[in-house]
Amino acid sequence: MFGYVLRRLLLALPALLGVTFLTYALLGATGDPCAALLGERYTTERCDAVRARYRLDDPLPIKYGRYLGAVLSGDLGDSVVSKRPVAEELREKFPATMELALAAVVLAVLVGIPLGIVAAARHNTAIDLAAMITALIGVSMPVFWLALMLIYFLAFKAGLFPTTGRLSSGMELPTITGLYTLDALLSGRWEALRDAVHHLILPAVALSTIPAAFVARITRSAMLEVLGQDYIRTARAKGLTESVVVRRHALKNALLPVVTVIGLQTGFLLSGAVLTETIFAWPGMGRWVVTAITSNDIPVVQAGVLVFATLFVMINLLVDLSYAWLDPRISFE
Amino acid sequence: MSDVETTPPERDALLPGIADLDAIAPEAARRPPWLDALRRIRRSRLAMAGLLIIGLLGAIALAAPAIASQHPDDNGVWRTTDMRNREQTPSAEHWMGTDQLGRDMLSRMVYAARMSLLIGVVSVSLAIAIGTLLGAVAGFLGGAADMAIMRFMDIMLAFPSILLALAIVVLIGEGLINVMLAVGIISIPTYARIVRASVLGEINREYVTASRALGASGSRILLRHVLPNALAPLIVAGSLGIGSAILDAAGLGFLGLGAQPPLAEWGLMLSDTRQKLFTAPWLVAFPGVAIMLTVLGFNLLGDGLRDVLDPRLRGR
Numbered sequence: 078m079f080g081y082v083l084r085r086l087l088l089a090l091p092a093l094l095g096v097t098f099l100t101y102a103l104l105g106a107t108g109d110p111c112a113a114l115l116g117e118r119y120t121t122e123r124c125d126a127v128r129a130r131y132r133l134d135d136p137l138p139i140k141y142g143r144y145l146g147a148v149l150s151g152d153l154g155d156s157v158v159s160k161r162p163v164a165e166e167l168r169e170k171f172p173a174t175m176e177l178a179l180a181a182v183v184l185a186v187l188v189g190i191p192l193g194i195v196a197a198a199r200h201n202t203a204i205d206l207a208a209m210i211t212a213l214i215g216v217s218m219p220v221f222w223l224a225l226m227l228i229y230f231l232a233f234k235a236g237l238f239p240t241t242g243r244l245s246s247g248m249e250l251p252t253i254t255g256l257y258t259l260d261a262l263l264s265g266r267w268e269a270l271r272d273a274v275h276h277l278i279l280p281a282v283a284l285s286t287i288p289a290a291f292v293a294r295i296t297r298s299a300m301l302e303v304l305g306q307d308y309i310r311t312a313r314a315k316g317l318t319e320s321v322v323v324r325r326h327a328l329k330n331a332l333l334p335v336v337t338v339i340g341l342q343t344g345f346l347l348s349g350a351v352l353t354e355t356i357f358a359w360p361g362m363g364r365w366v367v368t369a370i371t372s373n374d375i376p377v378v379q380a381g382v383l384v385f386a387t388l389f390v391m392i393n394l395l396v397d398l399s400y401a402w403l404d405p406r407i408s409f410e
Numbered sequence: 411m412s413d414v415e416t417t418p419p420e421r422d423a424l425l426p427g428i429a430d431l432d433a434i435a436p437e438a439a440r441r442p443p444w445l446d447a448l449r450r451i452r453r454s455r456l457a458m459a460g461l462l463i464i465g466l467l468g469a470i471a472l473a474a475p476a477i478a479s480q481h482p483d484d485n486g487v488w489r490t491t492d493m494r495n496r497e498q499t500p501s502a503e504h505w506m507g508t509d510q511l512g513r514d515m516l517s518r519m520v521y522a523a524r525m526s527l528l529i530g531v532v533s534v535s536l537a538i539a540i541g542t543l544l545g546a547v548a549g550f551l552g553g554a555a556d557m558a559i560m561r562f563m564d565i566m567l568a569f570p571s572i573l574l575a576l577a578i579v580v581l582i583g584e585g586l587i588n589v590m591l592a593v594g595i596i597s598i599p600t601y602a603r604i605v606r607a608s609v610l611g612e613i614n615r616e617y618v619t620a621s622r623a624l625g626a627s628g629s630r631i632l633l634r635h636v637l638p639n640a641l642a643p644l645i646v647a648g649s650l651g652i653g654s655a656i657l658d659a660a661g662l663g664f665l666g667l668g669a670q671p672p673l674a675e676w677g678l679m680l681s682d683t684r685q686k687l688f689t690a691p692w693l694v695a696f697p698g699v700a701i702m703l704t705v706l707g708f709n710l711l712g713d714g715l716r717d718v719l720d721p722r723l724r725g726r
Contacts, residue, residue: 095565103577213713217705219657221664222680222698229691348570352661356684366573367665370580382577386569393568 172255193296215290340396457714463707541601549609
């Protein structure tokens with residue numbers, strides 16, 4: 078098992094290197110750095126000075142090497158707009174996105190897996206059809222539009238939830254993890270916990286819809302596949318009740334593809350966060366990157382894309398590792 | 411499907427594993443294979459529901475000049491604005507009301523249908539063309555070329571899709587054409603993988619060896635034998651791909667990076683009217699429902715086609 082973990086970790090390295098290179102090559106090449114740095118003070122002489130100072134005329138591999146070195150030592154450059162170090166801003170935005178994404182994954186799993194199981198257990202009935210049509214509509218919806226509709230009906234019409242932000246104004250929390258719900262829990266501030274959860278629900282529901290639908294679809298088809306196997310027939314022939322057959326025998330074996338989809342959807346969720354955060358004014362990385370794009374703040378865009386992609390690679394790694402746990406045969410291959 | 415040339419290998423694609431159909435059922439073999447496929451598609455309720463939705467949308471898009479009461483000029487610019495009549499609720503005169511500039515919402519919606527269908531089809535065609543080429547080269551040549559191409563595809567897949575599209579748009583600039591490019595580029599890896607897998611699956615089959623022994627060139631083997639086998643999975647992935655391309659493009663439009671005003675595009679319309687959510691909610695509701703229906707149509711079609719074209723899944 079240890080050897081397998083190590084091997085997978087090593088295999089993730091080239092992917093991560095590739096990600097940094099692509100981010101650098103894609104975004105490092107945009108625009109004229111002279112113009113961005115000098116602005117109105119632009120003259121040819123000053124530009125030459127800037128090029129010399131930042132060694133902009135070095136060949137690409139050397140510049141990339143320098144960039145990589147800086148990134149590894151935690152230096153992501155300075156934001157062109159706020160002039161603050163990008164790494165510092167990232168530390169503020171990152172926990173907000175993590176909190177939202179985690180809440181959405183949990184919701185997607187809690188809704189998607191039971192929906193898929195029920196559909197499979199009631200295969201070819203009206204319940205199955207209804208569940209799958211719901212799931213298909215779920216994957217076809219633009220997440221930003223769903224967010225707007227949730228705001229209109231649940232926040233504006235029914236007045237059940239706040240529409241923006243992470244906490245009501247005036248509410249304060251000590252920063253421990255940066256995940257407000259967790260911080261409130263750890264510091265025992267129940268009023269703040271209630272408030273943070275209250276703010277979290279709508280964006281998390283919006284973000285979880287598409288992943289929940291995907292999880293439901295894959296759970297159903299994986300369960301159907303497993304339920305057709307011989308050992309399930311044996312279990313039924315032994316006289317086990319249907320619910321024991323489904324829960325004990327079928328579910329664990331059907332989980333493998335489900336875990337893959339949950340992993341893939343977590344990555345998808347990160348990109349969904351870009352749109353969801355924009356709508357709910359959620360102060361996370363997604364909104365940060367979008368704002369940076371509109372103000373042409375390349376160092377921030379670069380850092381944001383890099384962090385999102387790194388997270389994505391790490392999640393895929395976790396998915397692979399969880400395979401070995403779910404199916405012990407894999408780690409011996 | 412009627413524009414697809416019907417060659418015998420295509421039948422293999424549609425009926426994988428039944429290469430010697432002629433020997434088993436000569437009279438069935440005389441029926442053109444696409445007719446056979448069409449027959450089965452007709453029996454799939456999912457695919458037919460999808461086709462119905464797409465057909466309706468296509469008809470609306472084509473008939474836009476006849477349906478709409480207001481029209482953009484040849485460059486898609488909407489010159490009519492009528493500030494006195496802005497944000498009117500739906501009525502007999504304006505079935506979907508009027509927008510924040512007093513333009514007839516229904517007219518903008520039907521013209522926008524053209525835009526979304528165009529974006530979906532163009533970006534997916536682009537992705538299939540490049541992806542097929544890359545996948546075929548990777549699978550056919552193997553070795554270093556395969557390694558280089560597929561590792562690059564893996565890296566592209568390591569980016570959350572809309573983020574990669576965002577990065578590309580930042581690089582090449584905003585606008586409708588660039589969004590089609592960006593959305594097309596991000597989906598190349600999907601098709602490259604499908605084609606490569608098909609190539610690797612066929613290349614050592616006996617009939618390919620036989621063809622090679624008869625002196626067929628590499629490109630002939632690729633075009634006549636190998637690629638037709640990739641057709642079925644490509645059609646399925648393409649149909650589902652159009653749905654997600656439309657969603658991604660709408661997302662970029664919503665962020666203000668796609669089609670630019672005063673073009674009519676559903677994502678852009680949502681972004682334009684978003685501030686009106688509490689005062690004129692119908693302006694936000696209609697474009698979203700339209701996007702959802704369109705994507706639903708392509709998803710239904712894709713799911714249905716998968717059931718029809720992949721016999722392993724039939725009856726499940």
